[in-house]
Amino acid sequence: MLNKKDIISILDKYNLDNKKYVVISSAAMVLYGIKESTKDIDIAVTKEYYQYLLNNYNCTYERTNELGNKVYFIDDIINFGIDYYTDYEIINNIQVQTIDEIIKLKKELNRPKDIKDIKLIEKKMRL
Numbered sequence: 001m002l003n004k005k006d007i008i009s010i011l012d013k014y015n016l017d018n019k020k021y022v023v024i025s026s027a028a029m030v031l032y033g034i035k036e037s038t039k040d041i042d043i044a045v046t047k048e049y050y051q052y053l054l055n056n057y058n059c060t061y062e063r064t065n066e067l068g069n070k071v072y073f074i075d076d077i078i079n080f081g082i083d084y085y086t087d088y089e090i091i092n093n094i095q096v097q098t099i100d101e102i103i104k105l106k107k108e109l110n111r112p113k114d115i116k117d118i119k120l121i122e123k124k125m126r127l
Contacts, residue, residue, distance in 0.1 A: 021080070023043055029120075047084075
């Protein structure tokens with residue numbers, strides 16, 4: 001499981017262009033301090049950067065997501081797709097999906113784990 005320090009370290013290690021991706025979903029929740037850890041790092045990338053990653057990193061196809069776009073893994077640790085989010089905040093020089101956008105995404109996905117995450121966000125935001 002990856003904590004905030006791990007996520008920052010891994011993103012630095014891969015030397016990704018921090019202007020062309022946004023950390024989303026559970027990894028974003030970890031960067032905000034809402035969750036302790038996550039199993040992988042989900043990022044949304046620009047269309048141009050999507051192709052760059054496929055051409056320059058060890059990528060494997062994971063699935064087609066709920067929005068109909070192909071999602072890939074870089075070395076089974078960084079999960080990326082082209083569902084790019086322009087509403088973000090900067091945390092440790094990393095573009096991170098806003099809390100409102102995380103909630104919106106998780107409501108759209110509406111899986112049991114997403115419903116649980118929404119409740120956790122709402123609980124943490126009341127503190």
